[in-house]
Amino acid sequence: MAGIELEHVDVSFGSTGVLSQVTLSLEAGKTHVLLGPSGCGKSTVLRVLLGLVTPTRGAVRLAGEAVSTLSRATIAARVGYVVQSGGLFPHLTVRQNVALAGQALDRSLAHPVEALCAQVGLGAELLERIPAELSGGQRQRVALARALALDAPVLLLDEPLGAVDPLLRAELQDELRALFRRTAKTVLFVTHDLAEAAFFADTITVMNAGRVEQHGPTNEVLAAPATPFVSRFLSSQRALHRVGP
Amino acid sequence: MIAALVLTASLNGTVVIGSKMDVEGQVLGELFAQVIEATGEATVERRFAMGGTAIVFAALDSGAIDLFPEYSGTLAHVVLRDPTASDFDDIKRRTEARGYLVGPALGFNNTYGLGLKRETARRLGVTRVSELVRHAGLRAGFSPEFFAGAFGWPAVQRRYGLTAEARSMDHVIAYTAMAEGEIDLTDVYTTDAVIAQQDLVVLEDDQHVFSRYEGLALAKADFATRFPKSWAALQVLAGQLTDEKMIELNGRAQLRREPASIIARDVLVGFSLGVHQPVPATRPSTERRWWALTVEHLSLVGVSLLASLLVGLPLGILAARRRWLRQLVVGAAGVLQTVPAIALLCFLIPAFGVGRGAALAALFLYGLLPIVRGVVTGVESIDPALLEVATVLGLPPLQRLVRIELPLASVAILNGVQLSAVTGVGTATIAALIGAGGYGSLIITGLSLNDLSLVMAGAAPSAVMALAMSLGLDLVTRFVVPRGLRARQ
Numbered sequence: 001m002a003g004i005e006l007e008h009v010d011v012s013f014g015s016t017g018v019l020s021q022v023t024l025s026l027e028a029g030k031t032h033v034l035l036g037p038s039g040c041g042k043s044t045v046l047r048v049l050l051g052l053v054t055p056t057r058g059a060v061r062l063a064g065e066a067v068s069t070l071s072r073a074t075i076a077a078r079v080g081y082v083v084q085s086g087g088l089f090p091h092l093t094v095r096q097n098v099a100l101a102g103q104a105l106d107r108s109l110a111h112p113v114e115a116l117c118a119q120v121g122l123g124a125e126l127l128e129r130i131p132a133e134l135s136g137g138q139r140q141r142v143a144l145a146r147a148l149a150l151d152a153p154v155l156l157l158d159e160p161l162g163a164v165d166p167l168l169r170a171e172l173q174d175e176l177r178a179l180f181r182r183t184a185k186t187v188l189f190v191t192h193d194l195a196e197a198a199f200f201a202d203t204i205t206v207m208n209a210g211r212v213e214q215h216g217p218t219n220e221v222l223a224a225p226a227t228p229f230v231s232r233f234l235s236s237q238r239a240l241h242r243v244g245p
Numbered sequence: 246m247i248a249a250l251v252l253t254a255s256l257n258g259t260v261v262i263g264s265k266m267d268v269e270g271q272v273l274g275e276l277f278a279q280v281i282e283a284t285g286e287a288t289v290e291r292r293f294a295m296g297g298t299a300i301v302f303a304a305l306d307s308g309a310i311d312l313f314p315e316y317s318g319t320l321a322h323v324v325l326r327d328p329t330a331s332d333f334d335d336i337k338r339r340t341e342a343r344g345y346l347v348g349p350a351l352g353f354n355n356t357y358g359l360g361l362k363r364e365t366a367r368r369l370g371v372t373r374v375s376e377l378v379r380h381a382g383l384r385a386g387f388s389p390e391f392f393a394g395a396f397g398w399p400a401v402q403r404r405y406g407l408t409a410e411a412r413s414m415d416h417v418i419a420y421t422a423m424a425e426g427e428i429d430l431t432d433v434y435t436t437d438a439v440i441a442q443q444d445l446v447v448l449e450d451d452q453h454v455f456s457r458y459e460g461l462a463l464a465k466a467d468f469a470t471r472f473p474k475s476w477a478a479l480q481v482l483a484g485q486l487t488d489e490k491m492i493e494l495n496g497r498a499q500l501r502r503e504p505a506s507i508i509a510r511d512v513l514v515g516f517s518l519g520v521h522q523p524v525p526a527t528r529p530s531t532e533r534r535w536w537a538l539t540v541e542h543l544s545l546v547g548v549s550l551l552a553s554l555l556v557g558l559p560l561g562i563l564a565a566r567r568r569w570l571r572q573l574v575v576g577a578a579g580v581l582q583t584v585p586a587i588a589l590l591c592f593l594i595p596a597f598g599v600g601r602g603a604a605l606a607a608l609f610l611y612g613l614l615p616i617v618r619g620v621v622t623g624v625e626s627i628d629p630a631l632l633e634v635a636t637v638l639g640l641p642p643l644q645r646l647v648r649i650e651l652p653l654a655s656v657a658i659l660n661g662v663q664l665s666a667v668t669g670v671g672t673a674t675i676a677a678l679i680g681a682g683g684y685g686s687l688i689i690t691g692l693s694l695n696d697l698s699l700v701m702a703g704a705a706p707s708a709v710m711a712l713a714m715s716l717g718l719d720l721v722t723r724f725v726v727p728r729g730l731r732a733r734q
C-alpha cells in the first residue's frame with residue numbers, strides 16, 4: 001500500500017504557483033528521496049504532507065487517509081519531522097526536547113528518552129544539556145530522536161544533513177540508512193545532493209519549478225533521465241563528485 | 246461610583262479636605278480640619294497639596310473631597326467666568342446658584358501683585374505698575390496660571406501696555422530665578438511671607454487690574470445638610486484672618502517650617518468651638534519619615550506594574566497574533582504616552598477619585614505600553630521554523646504559548662517590564678500632586694517651601710529606587726530567562 005500519496009496537487013501563495021500538478025505515490029516502508037535544486041518545491045511537498053500548507057487543488061493522503069481530515073495530534077503521532085536547522089528549542093534540554101511531543105499529546109513515548117537517544121548514537125551524559133552545548137551533528141541526532149519519539153510510521157526529513165560538515169556527514173549517512181532499514185519506516189528525504197540521494201533512495205523523485213520531472217526506482221532514474229532537465233541536473237552533480245579522470 | 250463614594254463618606258462621617266499646593270492652602274486646610282474635628286461630628290481626612298485649581302475642582306465635583314480653601318477671585322474667573330465680579334456677596338450668591346457652598350470670608354485678600362527686588366525697583370525708580378512702561382527690556386517669570394489666565398499677565402499687558410519678555414515657570418522657581426538675577430519681575434501673592442523675607446517690592450496696581458482674592462471655604466451644596474455642625478463651626482472663622490495675620494501664619498509655615506497642625510492649633514486657641522478640644526495635631530507630610538514614603542512610593546509602582554503586567558501580557562500576546570489589534574493597542578498606548586502625567590491625573594480623578602486611585606490608574610496606563618511592546622517584539626522575533634516544529638509536534642495552542650512562545654520571548658518581555666518599572670518610579674513622583682503620597686510629596690513640599698534640599702530629598706531616593714528596580718529586574722531575568730537564551734542578551 002502507498003504510505004504517502006499526492007494527486008494532482010497544486011499549491012500557490014497568492015498569484016505565485018509553488019507546486020503544480022504534483023502526483024506521487026510512495027510505497028510504505030521504503031526510503032524515498034526528493035531531489036532538485038533549491039526553490040523547486042521539495043520542502044513544500046513536506047509541508048503539504050504535514051498539513052502546514054493547504055493545497056489549492058488535489059488530494060493528499062497518509063496511509064490512505066486524507067491529511068485534511070486528520071487532527072494536529074493525529075498528524076503528530078503519524079509523522080516525524082526533521083528540518084535542516086534541527087529545529088530544537090533552545091531553552092529546553094535534550095531530554096525535554098525529545099520528550100516534548102509525548103508530554104504535549106499526553107502519550108507515552110515509544111521508548112524511554114535514554115533508549116531513543118541511544119538509538120541515534122547519543123550518550124546519556126548529553127541528556128541534560130541544552131542545544132547550545134551540543135555540536136552540529138549531536139543536534140541533528142537529537143532532532144532525529146525527537147522525530148522517532150512517538151514511533152510515527154512516516155518520517156519526513158528536510159535536508160537534515162545540509163548543515164553538517166562532510167566527515168561527520170558520511171558517518172551520519174551510514175547511521176541513518178541503517179536506521180531506516182531497521183525501523184522499516186516510510187521515509188521521505190529531501191536533498192539537493194545526488195550522491196546522498198543515490199546512497200539512501202529506494203526511489204528518487206526529481207523536481208523542478210514545482211513540477212515532478214521524473215519518478216522511479218533509483219537505478220532507473222540514474223540510468224535513464226526522462227527529461228532534459230533531469231539529464232542536466234544529474235550530469236552537473238556527477239561532475240562535482242567525480243574524482244580522477 | 247461617585248455617588249457611592251459620597252454615600253460611603255457620609256455614612257462614615259468623614260470629611261475629606263483638600264488643598265492646592267501652596268503653603269497657605271495647607272495652613273487653611275488644616276485650620277478647617279481642626280475646626281471640624283472639634284465639633285465631634287466627623288473625622289477628617291486630609292488631602293493637602295493636590296496641585297492646581299483644576300485638580301481640586303475636579304476632586305470636589307467628583308466627590309473625592311468635600312471641602313477646600315479657595316479665593317473669591319478664583320470663583321469669579323473659574324466658576325462664574327466673569328472677571329468683572331468683585332463683590333464677595335455677589336460672587337457667593339452666584340457661585341452657590343451653581344451647586345456650591347461658599348464659606349465665610351476669612352478676612353484677608355491674597356491677590357496678585359507684581360514684585361521685584363528692592364534694588365531693582367530703586368534702580369528703575371518704579372513704585373507703580375504703570376511706571377514699568379518706561380522699561381521695555383525687563384525679563385519676567387510668571388506662574389503658569391498668572392501667565393496664561395485672563396486675570397493675570399494678559400490683563401496687565403493690555404491695561405498697562407507693557408512689553409516685558411515673559412516666561413511661564415513654577416512660582417517658587419521664579420523666586421529662585423529672581424534671587425539669581427535671571428529674571429527681574431514675577432507675580433506674587435500678596436500674603437506671601439517670602440515678599441518680606443526676600444525684600445521684594447510689590448508695585449501698586451494703580452489701574453486696578455487685579456481682582457480681590459478673599460480667602461474662603463468652598464464645598465458642594467449638600468455639605469451643610471450632611472455636616473451641619475461642621476459647617477456652622479466654620480463660620481467662626483469669618484473675618485478672623487487679616488492680611489497681616491495671614492502673612493505671619495504663612496511665614497511660620499514657609500520660613501520657620503512649623504507644622505501646619507501647630508499653626509492651626511495656635512490660631513484656634515481662644516475660639517469657642519464647643520465641648521470638644523482640638524485634637525492633637527497630625528504630623529504633616531513634610532515630617533513623615535522617609536521609609537513611610539518609600540513604602541507608599543514602592544506600593545504605587547508595584548501595584549500599578551503588576552496591573553500593567555496582568556493586562557499587558559495577554560494584550561501583547563493577542564496583539565502579536567492580530568495585526569489590526571497590534572496597530573490599535575500600540576497606537577493607543579503610544580498616544581497615551583504623550584499625554585502629560587499631570588493632565589492624565591486630572592482626567593482620571595472623576596472616575597477614580599483623588600489620591601491613590603487615580604495615581605494607580607495613570608501609572609497603570611503609562612506602564613502598559615513598554616510591556617505590550619516587549620511582548621509583541623518578543624513573540625514576533627521567535628524563529629518561525631521553531632513555531633512550525635511546535636505545531637508539527639502537536640502542541641495545542643495553550644501549551645505552545647506557555648512552553649515555547651513565552652519562554653522564547655522572555656528576554657524581550659522582561660526588558661519591557663524593566664522599562665515600565667523604571668519609568669514608573671519617576672512618574673510616580675507626580676502622583677503626589679493629587680495626594681497619592683510617595684517621594685513626590687517631598688518634592689512638592691520642597692517646591693512650595695522653596696527648599697531645594699527637600700526637593701533633593703525626594704528626587705534622590707526616587708532615582709535610587711529606579712536604579713534598584715533596574716538591578717532587581719536584571720536579577721529576576723537571571724532566574725526567569727531559560728539557560729539556553731541567556732547568552733543572547
